[in-house]
Amino acid sequence: xxxxxxxxxxxxxxxxxLAQSTFNNLKTKIFETYRKHGYANVETPSIERTEILLxxxxxxxxxxxxxxxxxxxTAEKSTEALRFDHTVPLARYVVEHENDLLFPLKVSQLGLxxxxxxxxxxxxxxxxxxxxxxxxxxxxxxxxxxxxISTLLETFNSFELKTPVLARINNRKILSGLLKSLExxxxxxxxxxIIDHSEKxxxxxxxxxxxxxxxDEKNVKxxxxxxxxxxxxxxxxxxxxxxxxxxxxxQEGVKELDEVLYLLESADLTEEIEAxxxxxxxxxxxxxxxxxxxxxxxxxxxxxxxxxxxxxxTSYFAEKSFPGVxxxxxxxxxxxxxxxxxxxxxxxxxLLDYAIIPVSEHEFDEAFSVAKKLREKSYTTTIVLTxxxxxxxxTYATKIARNGIVIGEExxxxxxxxxxxxxxxxxxxVNIEVISNPEDFWADEA
Amino acid sequence: xxxxxxxxxxxxxxxxxLAQSTFNNLKTKIFETYRKHGYANVETPSIERTEILLxxxxxxxxxxxxxxxxxxxTAEKSTEALRFDHTVPLARYVVEHENDLLFPLKVSQLGLxxxxxxxxxxxxxxxxxxxxxxxxxxxxxxxxxxxxISTLLETFNSFELKTPVLARINNRKILSGLLKSLExxxxxxxxxxIIDHSEKxxxxxxxxxxxxxxxDEKNVKxxxxxxxxxxxxxxxxxxxxxxxxxxxxxQEGVKELDEVLYLLESADLTEEIEAxxxxxxxxxxxxxxxxxxxxxxxxxxxxxxxxxxxxxxTSYFAEKSFPGVxxxxxxxxxxxxxxxxxxxxxxxxxLLDYAIIPVSEHEFDEAFSVAKKLREKSYTTTIVLTxxxxxxxxTYATKIARNGIVIGEExxxxxxxxxxxxxxxxxxxVNIEVISNPEDFWADEA
Numbered sequence: 063x064x065x066x067x068x069x070x071x072x073x074x075x076x077x078x079x080l081a082q083s084t085f086n087n088l089k090t091k092i093f094e095t096y097r098k099h100g101y102a103n104v105e106t107p108s109i110e111r112t113e114i115l116l117x118x119x120x121x122x123x124x125x126x127x128x129x130x131x132x133x134x135x136t137a138e139k140s141t142e143a144l145r146f147d148h149t150v151p152l153a154r155y156v157v158e159h160e161n162d163l164l165f166p167l168k169v170s171q172l173g174l175x176x177x178x179x180x181x182x183x184x185x186x187x188x189x190x191x192x193x194x195x196x197x198x199x200x201x202x203x204x205x206x207x208x209x210x211i212s213t214l215l216e217t218f219n220s221f222e223l224k225t226p227v228l229a230r231i232n233n234r235k236i237l238s239g240l241l242k243s244l245e246x247x248x249x250x251x252x253x254x255x256i257i258d259h260s261e262k263x264x265x266x267x268x269x270x271x272x273x274x275x276x277x278d279e280k281n282v283k284x285x286x287x288x289x290x291x292x293x294x295x296x297x298x299x300x301x302x303x304x305x306x307x308x309x310x311x312x313q314e315g316v317k318e319l320d321e322v323l324y325l326l327e328s329a330d331l332t333e334e335i336e337a338x339x340x341x342x343x344x345x346x347x348x349x350x351x352x353x354x355x356x357x358x359x360x361x362x363x364x365x366x367x368x369x370x371x372x373x374x375x376t377s378y379f380a381e382k383s384f385p386g387v388x389x390x391x392x393x394x395x396x397x398x399x400x401x402x403x404x405x406x407x408x409x410x411x412x413l414l415d416y417a418i419i420p421v422s423e424h425e426f427d428e429a430f431s432v433a434k435k436l437r438e439k440s441y442t443t444t445i446v447l448t449x450x451x452x453x454x455x456x457t458y459a460t461k462i463a464r465n466g467i468v469i470g471e472e473x474x475x476x477x478x479x480x481x482x483x484x485x486x487x488x489x490x491x492v493n494i495e496v497i498s499n500p501e502d503f504w505a506d507e508a
Numbered sequence: 509x510x511x512x513x514x515x516x517x518x519x520x521x522x523x524x525x526l527a528q529s530t531f532n533n534l535k536t537k538i539f540e541t542y543r544k545h546g547y548a549n550v551e552t553p554s555i556e557r558t559e560i561l562l563x564x565x566x567x568x569x570x571x572x573x574x575x576x577x578x579x580x581x582t583a584e585k586s587t588e589a590l591r592f593d594h595t596v597p598l599a600r601y602v603v604e605h606e607n608d609l610l611f612p613l614k615v616s617q618l619g620l621x622x623x624x625x626x627x628x629x630x631x632x633x634x635x636x637x638x639x640x641x642x643x644x645x646x647x648x649x650x651x652x653x654x655x656x657i658s659t660l661l662e663t664f665n666s667f668e669l670k671t672p673v674l675a676r677i678n679n680r681k682i683l684s685g686l687l688k689s690l691e692x693x694x695x696x697x698x699x700x701x702i703i704d705h706s707e708k709x710x711x712x713x714x715x716x717x718x719x720x721x722x723x724d725e726k727n728v729k730x731x732x733x734x735x736x737x738x739x740x741x742x743x744x745x746x747x748x749x750x751x752x753x754x755x756x757x758x759q760e761g762v763k764e765l766d767e768v769l770y771l772l773e774s775a776d777l778t779e780e781i782e783a784x785x786x787x788x789x790x791x792x793x794x795x796x797x798x799x800x801x802x803x804x805x806x807x808x809x810x811x812x813x814x815x816x817x818x819x820x821x822t823s824y825f826a827e828k829s830f831p832g833v834x835x836x837x838x839x840x841x842x843x844x845x846x847x848x849x850x851x852x853x854x855x856x857x858x859l860l861d862y863a864i865i866p867v868s869e870h871e872f873d874e875a876f877s878v879a880k881k882l883r884e885k886s887y888t889t890t891i892v893l894t895x896x897x898x899x900x901x902x903t904y905a906t907k908i909a910r911n912g913i914v915i916g917e918e919x920x921x922x923x924x925x926x927x928x929x930x931x932x933x934x935x936x937x938v939n940i941e942v943i944s945n946p947e948d949f950w951a952d953e954a
Contacts, residue, residue: 082550099883
């Protein structure tokens with residue numbers, strides 16, 4: 063027999079049952095919290111026409127796309143690929159089903175995305191992304207930006223992590239207006255880039271980068287002071303107003319940021335939010351509110367969720383305008399990071415309520431009958447159906463269940479069952495009616 | 509703008525939110541029922557090394573595999589592909605993680621599989637398959653066959669379909685032994701094929717096929733009588749014993765079938781099961797118990813679940829023997845069929861508990877505060893954050909929620925909120941403390 067490599071391919075998640083259960087619990091909490099906030103779940107196919115996926119993408123994204131082709135098909139002519147995010151398929155979905163949808167549309171998407179990234183620690187090629195989006199037709203009220211951020215924050219709160227989460231919130235109109243007022247808008251793209259990277263480098267490097275761009279000392283100072291501005295709403299908004307920048311875009315951005323933060327305070331999330339002028343999030347996509355979530359005590363983890371407002375989700379597929387706001391939790395990466403840092407409540411066990419332990423095959427029928435009754439009462443129950451010695455069965459049972467019920471000849475005759483709590487050692491009578499089968503199936507063998 | 513086709517690719521499922529919710533409910537019931545029976549969920553990556561997927565496969569399966577390759581990569585050298593079932597990845601998982609797993613291992617897998625089938629009605633290229641398997645090390649008690657079948661039956665019962673489900677159960681050793689005793693084992697493969705297809709053709713055709721294989725009249729008659737044998741355990745087992753076939757394999761098969769059926773009766777599933785000698789299920793894979801579930805009132809739907817016992821799951825990857833028994837529900841196909849035939853409880857609506865309707869932007873803050881409190885009490889709640897007229901907001905609210913709470917100036921001042929049940933028209937006071945924000949955010953605009 064040829065020796066085959068049985069490890070999962072690199073850049074994918076494969077967990078043992080206990081860790082999988084912890085992962086599934088997080089996924090369920092996300093699903094339920096999204097629903098609790100009024101987001102309806104939808105699911106698009108994993109495979110899309112390549113032209114749909116590339117309508118928006120380009121550059122790095124295109125290189126990362128996983129094309130698919132059938133064996134026997136011609137690979138070069140592959141016209142289908144695996145989705146790399148939920149946003150592009152959602153845009154297609156909205157255009158395709160517009161007439162059957164109710165706007166503003168609040169939707170959630172929890173599923174796998176695929177990117178051909180170079181494999182490295184914490185980078186995944188196949189990963190769960192859990193998105194929410196609100197899509198309007200022609201227009202969408204700013205308050206939905208607060209709706210998305212509050213939903214994501216409450217989702218993190220539902221995880222009951224050992225460390226707090228912080229939403230760093232900004233509005234791209236503020237920086238954009240500032241640069242216009244400084245007559246630097248022609249260098250906006252480069253400045254955005256420098257700001258976006260400023261957290262990963264020393265402050266001196268950022269200063270140098272701005273100087274090398276040809277900015278004069280005064281402007282460099284202004285921008286550095288600006289991007290260091292962060293904190294509570296009242297403080298930051300006051301400081302932004304004190305700059306006395308007359309530019310309309312700037313003023314609109316400040317007003318929008320103020321309103322979004324105020325609504326989050328109304329939802330009792332003051333502790334969890336901060337205005338932060340350093341948040342930019344990429345270049346072309348977002349047009350207003352932008353946000354990133356971090357775990358402030360573990361800044362090295364980087365952003366654990368993010369999103370923002372986009373003027374038009376579907377500009378590549380439709381003439382109509384569908385403005386939206388959305389955010390996403392990268393669950394696979396988040397789970398990996400939380401585990402690495404021991405930030406998830408230690409889930410040492412994922413035990414069933416009951417293990418039924420028939421002493422021999424003669425009691426298998428009783429065991430099936432008892433298990434049925436326990437499950438009807440919603441207890442998770444398994445039956446140890448091996449032919450091994452009782453000791454061995456008990457050891458197995460203690461590893462998978464909190465309580466054990468041994469069924470032997472005596473129990474079948476007396477119709478009295480006892481349940482043993484494996485942790486405390488206490489036993490108690492089981493309050494279920496044991497129906498003894500009229501026929502003993504194995505009697506003739508005995 | 510180039511007009512782009514926005515329909516999902518053929519052979520995939522894409523649902524509107526209401527149908528998606530019904531689908532998700534079925535998936536959740538499967539997940540929970542599997543868990544209730546002691547099956548631990550695991551998830552392997554969607555993408556596997558092609559050599560793993562092809563270790564077992566061949567012929568049709570190989571042609572249906574979706575290979576993947578990165579843009580810029582060389583398609584011909586693609587070494588990875590999307591999984592086409594859960595069984596092969598599970599085999600790899602068991603070999604890879606053997607030392608960290610507890611045997612017998614009871615696992616469930618719910619996820620997408622991919623097959624490059626020719627698109628046609630009800631055939632999917634990307635589909636959910638929901639499997640359970642019990643894997644033993646070196647040996648696995650027959651009673652686990654009953655464990656798998658009872659779990660799948662209880663899963664169907666949890667769906668509360670408008671039509672009953674029936675598990676048709678057989679043991680391949682019976683037919684195998686019969687053919688040996690008739691000295692027909694050299695033609696076993698062809699005979700299996702004919703039986704496998706016998707339900708899809710007229711009885712005369714089956715007779716003709718057997719005759720054309722060179723079987724004499726007596727043997728044809730015997731086989732036809734045999735495959736028509738089906739019904740309750742007591743009847744079928746008695747008939748099988750009456751045939752007085754001395755072959756050991758035959759007798760072992762009858763005994764195994766009897767035991768599996770008896771245990772299912774012990775789990776109070778007598779109504780849902782039948783022994784049926786026509787069930788063969790493919791050729792090479794299964795070695796003992798085999799079963800198929802049908803909806804007897806809708807035979808045209810074919811099999812809605814199936815599975816069986818396999819001697820060695822991992823023979824392609826490991827020297828060790830890992831016998832197993834498993835079964836699978838093809839959820840995407842099942843959901844499609846149930847919908848086509850109106851067999852799911854009509855889920856006309858998927859309404860939230862509450863829609864909060866602020867009269868104007870001035871009450872958005874109150875709306876966020878009230879929504880927070882309702883969600884803390886586990887009510888699913890959305891806020892209608894549009895700037896439209898109240899009538900328009902109310903219409904929207906009635907489409908997404910069961911109850912509406914209007915918040916206007918009066919409500920903010922009086923601190924008394926009323927909830928309206930949209931179906932009955934009744935209103936009742938809302939029993940939550942409304943915290944009026946000390947600051948009226950929009951006051952300066954008024």
